[in-house]
Amino acid sequence: MILYGFEGVGTIAEVIDFHVHPIPKIISREELVKEVGRARVDKAVLLALDIDEYYLDGEYSSMSFLQECVQLNSLNCLKCLEDARKILKTCYTSNEYVGDLVRSNPERFIGVGSVNPSKNMSYVKEKLKEIEKLGLIGIKLIPTLQFFNPLREKNKLEAIFEFCEREGKFIIFHTGCDPSIWEEPSFSENANPSLLEYYVKKFKNVQVVLAHMGSYSLKYPGIWFDEALQLGRKYSNVWFDISAVPYILMEKKYVEKIDRDIGWSKVLFGSDYPVAGGYGLASLIELVKTKSLLSEKNLESVLGLNALKLLGL
Ligand SMILES: [Zn+2]
Numbered sequence: 001m002i003l004y005g006f007e008g009v010g011t012i013a014e015v016i017d018f019h020v021h022p023i024p025k026i027i028s029r030e031e032l033v034k035e036v037g038r039a040r041v042d043k044a045v046l047l048a049l050d051i052d053e054y055y056l057d058g059e060y061s062s063m064s065f066l067q068e069c070v071q072l073n074s075l076n077c078l079k080c081l082e083d084a085r086k087i088l089k090t091c092y093t094s095n096e097y098v099g100d101l102v103r104s105n106p107e108r109f110i111g112v113g114s115v116n117p118s119k120n121m122s123y124v125k126e127k128l129k130e131i132e133k134l135g136l137i138g139i140k141l142i143p144t145l146q147f148f149n150p151l152r153e154k155n156k157l158e159a160i161f162e163f164c165e166r167e168g169k170f171i172i173f174h175t176g177c178d179p180s181i182w183e184e185p186s187f188s189e190n191a192n193p194s195l196l197e198y199y200v201k202k203f204k205n206v207q208v209v210l211a212h213m214g215s216y217s218l219k220y221p222g223i224w225f226d227e228a229l230q231l232g233r234k235y236s237n238v239w240f241d242i243s244a245v246p247y248i249l250m251e252k253k254y255v256e257k258i259d260r261d262i263g264w265s266k267v268l269f270g271s272d273y274p275v276a277g278g279y280g281l282a283s284l285i286e287l288v289k290t291k292s293l294l295s296e297k298n299l300e301s302v303l304g305l306n307a308l309k310l311l312g313l
Contacts, residue, residue, distance in 0.1 A: 018209070023275065032101075043108060046098050050095070051142070112172060118148045142191075171209065207310060211243060225248075242268070242270060246284060246288055
């Protein structure tokens, strides 16, 4: 595997993967360390996922889930519910675990915590304290798997943003669809980037990364790309990662819009490893390096330099 020395991109200094899921039920810590090393990723941002594995076991939540399925004319609602339950039970990744991974490999790993805004305020405050104590430097929010609407949880989201403002932490916000039933846009509409305008406007000092650039969707790739760009055009604290949507760097229609509307200084490389796309980390980076339509300078920014700036390194 040659990462340095590709024709035309031989000088790329640093690769930072801004979106990695160290989900213990999917990948062991040994395998994660090995893959990051194999891909010659200099730094990997590890995301906790504070999702409630029992959420869909509750009577009320499972009934409303099933009702929404029925509205979609989905043929097998119970199977959808089972799949969604399985995802929640599989993907939980605690703040402590991420903190522990960072402690064991501080040169390579950067830790981002997570807090579930569907829980009550005292839970949210406890989690924020935990994130602070563990020294995690950002917070991941995912309205699909955490089942919240950003504008209906104003008290808790404002508490999270105020915390980030005070402590100098950033937010990574999932945008776009998600696997399984969340491939249905109606299940994922809470992850439309336009719902975040209130917060990025009010909390100008909090840097917010729109994960997947509003675009992830198998059925409708680029589903809320324009909404994501629009936020980026208006607010300088908005960033993007291209995890699970590497085609944004390879297809003319996206590249031209980014060139024209926001430029590349806020776009970050991310992989979503090991959960999306069926790529190994090394092969994904190779793909981006060989197939992107970006100039060498812009590619270098996306692969690492922009992240260094956001991380203050
Ligand atoms: Zn992800």
